[in-house]
Amino acid sequence: MHRPSIDSVEISPTEPPSFSFTPRLESDWSTKRERIEKTPNYRCSAPKLVKSAPQIRSIICSAKKDPSPRLVTINGPSKTPLESPHYKNEKKPQTFFEQVFVIHAVIGNGSFGEVFSVQSREDSQFYAIKVSIATLRQHSISKYREAESHMSIRPHKNLVRFYRAWEEADRLYIQTELCDQSLQKYCSVKFAIPEDEIWNIFIDLLQAVHHLHSNDMIHDDIKPDNIFLTQEMICKLGDFGLAVNLKNPIHMKTVEEGDAKYLAPEVLNGSPTKASDIFSLGVTILEAATDLDLPSSGEEWHQLRNALIPEKFLKNMSKNLRYLIESMLERNPNNRPTAEELLEAPAIKEKLFGRDLYIHEVECRNVASTLLSSFLIWCMAFLSVIYDQIARCHVSIHSRRIGPNRPRPQHTPLHTPINSARIYAQSITGSAIRRQAELDNVPSREDHRPSINPLNLDDGSDDDVEIVRKQKPSTSSSGTESNSSVSPKPVRKEAKAVRRLTLDKMKPEWRDPCFIRDPLNLTEEERTARYLRIRIKEMTNDENDRKNQIDERPPPNSCPSRFRSRLRGGNVPLLDFNKLDMKDKKDTKDKK
Ligand SMILES: Nc1ncnc2c1ncn2[C@@H]1O[C@H](COP(=O)(O)OP(=O)(O)OP(=O)(O)O)[C@@H](O)[C@H]1O
Numbered sequence: 036m037h038r039p040s041i042d043s044v045e046i047s048p049t050e051p052p053s054f055s056f057t058p059r060l061e062s063d064w065s066t067k068r069e070r071i072e073k074t075p076n077y078r079c080s081a082p083k084l085v086k087s088a089p090q091i092r093s094i095i096c097s098a099k100k101d102p103s104p105r106l107v108t109i110n111g112p113s114k115t116p117l118e119s120p121h122y123k124n125e126k127k128p129q130t131f132f133e134q135v136f137v138i139h140a141v142i143g144n145g146s147f148g149e150v151f152s153v154q155s156r157e158d159s160q161f162y163a164i165k166v167s168i169a170t171l172r173q174h175s176i177s178k179y180r181e182a183e184s185h186m187s188i189r190p191h192k193n194l195v196r197f198y199r200a201w202e203e204a205d206r207l208y209i210q211t212e213l214c215d216q217s218l219q220k221y222c223s224v225k226f227a228i229p230e231d232e233i234w235n236i237f238i239d240l241l242q243a244v245h246h247l248h249s250n251d252m253i254h255d256d257i258k259p260d261n262i263f264l265t266q267e268m269i270c271k272l273g274d275f276g277l278a279v280n281l282k283n284p285i286h287m288k289t290v291e292e293g294d295a296k297y298l299a300p301e302v303l304n305g306s307p308t309k310a311s312d313i314f315s316l317g318v319t320i321l322e323a324a325t326d327l328d329l330p331s332s333g334e335e336w337h338q339l340r341n342a343l344i345p346e347k348f349l350k351n352m353s354k355n356l357r358y359l360i361e362s363m364l365e366r367n368p369n370n371r372p373t374a375e376e377l378l379e380a381p382a383i384k385e386k387l388f389g390r391d392l393y394i395h396e397v398e399c400r401n402v403a404s405t406l407l408s409s410f411l412i413w414c415m416a417f418l419s420v421i422y423d424q425i426a427r428c429h430v431s432i433h434s435r436r437i438g439p440n441r442p443r444p445q446h447t448p449l450h451t452p453i454n455s456a457r458i459y460a461q462s463i464t465g466s467a468i469r470r471q472a473e474l475d476n477v478p479s480r481e482d483h484r485p486s487i488n489p490l491n492l493d494d495g496s497d498d499d500v501e502i503v504r505k506q507k508p509s510t511s512s513s514g515t516e517s518n519s520s521v522s523p524k525p526v527r528k529e530a531k532a533v534r535r536l537t538l539d540k541m542k543p544e545w546r547d548p549c550f551i552r553d554p555l556n557l558t559e560e561e562r563t564a565r566y567l568r569i570r571i572k573e574m575t576n577d578e579n580d581r582k583n584q585i586d587e588r589p590p591p592n593s594c595p596s597r598f599r600s601r602l603r604g605g606n607v608p609l610l611d612f613n614k615l616d617m618k619d620k621k622d623t624k625d626k627k
Pocket residue numbers: 142143144145146147148149150163165195211212213214215216217260261263273274276
């Protein structure tokens with residue numbers, strides 16, 4: 036059977052094709068899932084042919100060329116080298132790309148080059164960077180077209196955002212927004228996408244195409260491979276490698292055909308138009324909604340372009356979607372609706388508002404989270420600075436108050452209501468009152484209290500022996516003769532005798548359990564009371580010592596005993612040397 040080849044077909048935009056073909060059986064059409072199931076050994080298609088080895092002439096040329104990175108502007112590469120705080124040493128073997136970005140993975144390979152997911156060292160954000168495999172000289176179409184097309188169009192929420200492009204060592208780098216995955220990849224996992232999602236994808240792409248067309252740009256390569264999805268399932272059109280700026284005559288002269296599977300019939304013999312973009316978009320939506328295994332040539336290719344799509348693919352589709360797809364696949368480009376008309380269609384219009392709202396919400400959320408995270412970072416930085424200052428201040432105050440050699444203030448036990456009366460009585464004020472009573476000859480409690488040997492702080496058990504035993508190894512280990520000569524028996528006897536004496540002397544009310552029990556078994560309250568008693572006792576002793584010191588201070592040797600009482604009274608006699616001199620003179624006169 037003779038089958039017309041695509042090249043031999045004469046297509047005019049208005050007339051039907053001048054050949055007739057026998058429609059093939061429906062069974063020749065299949066979904067991608069069916070194709071994979073039929074061929075168990077199905078593998079992914081072979082990688083696209085890419086010229087990876089540059090021509091020798093190109094190597095020579097590029098070797099001569101200045102290898103420093105140069106920013107690509109809308110008018111071509113700029114003369115001033117590209118700068119970045121992270122691109123320090125131009126003589127380093129690493130390129131600008133390697134120095135400024137942390138490369139995470141290769142996320143795609145295309146006919147133009149390799150695409151990397153990277154994190155910028157400048158702002159810590161993630162980006163996709165497309166690097167040309169072949170040197171720029173080897174590209175048939177204008178080498179900067181993709182970057183130029185990106186730059187000549189205003190950013191849009193449904194276009195992959197462009198950041199910058201630069202040239203280094205005769206290779207082009209294009210930095211764009213990093214998306215989650217391509218629609219092609221999503222379809223290969225999901226096969227036929229549910230209609231709800233299809234409407235969202237359709238609306239997003241229609242808005243992207245409308246934005247391009249209203250700026251006199253044709254994409255010329257609309258296909259699932261060049262459509263990207265974000266994590267929030269927002270659809271974005273990317274890859275402007277074949278885009279045509281209708282205002283640029285050079286672009287018009289150097290147009291290239293896009294992927295044959297999505298190609299509008301009139302582009303075979305002519306140049307791409309806005310209507311051909313609409314056709315490619317119609318085929319893309321049909322493929323995503325039905326999982327149709329699109330033909331790249333042959334009879335099926337023509338059938339699709341003559342509205343002969345088997346019914347089995349369309350039967351589950353809603354009427355509205357089917358009508359819109361069929362209108363977009365019209366053979367005659369003049370009969371196809373424009374992007375603007377499609378956006379005005381009632382089925383799309385009713386969903387458009389909700390979709391726009393969702394995208395704005397996502398954008399607001401992203402902006403808010405970015406602002407919040409940067410605000411938090413600033414707050415943390417501010418707090419860390421403040422904390423550092425406070426910590427320094429605290430350390431300096433603390434060291435000034437305590438000083439390196441000064442003793443630490445003694446720990447004051449917590450005051451409980453039960454203890455407070457006793458604590459007050461034993462406080463300095465309380466002890467002052469007690470001293471007043473002493474002066475008034477009222478016997479105070481402490482004065483009658485026997486002096487307590489440290490060994491008496493426990494009960495009547497044999498803990499004294501324990502203490503001695505505990506002391507024994509340390510004394511023996513010290514090795515001193517005097518210590519090792521101390522035998523436990525005399526100490527034990529002495530301790531018992533002292534304790535008996537002390538306990539006998541003690542009045543029953545003084546047999547305070549906190550004084551005679553093992554200090555380790557005391558309650559917190561008892562220990563506090565004991566601590567305070569000892570402290571008061573020490574203070575009283577100190578006071579007495581001070582008094583005694585004054586009393587017992589030996590008078591100067593030169594002072595005769597008869598003057599001592601006067602000295603104590605504070606009436607210190609003054610020595611008058613004149614009198615003494617006068618007395619001496621008298622004596623000598625008398626002698627003479
Ligand atoms: N911004 C991006 N975010 C995520 N993935 C991307 C991005 N850009 C490209 N890719 C991945 O890299 C692959 C190739 O990218 P792209 O289509 O831009 O390259 P290409 O060389 O022009 O390929 P082709 O000519 O076949 O379209 C894409 O299919 C996609 O998987």
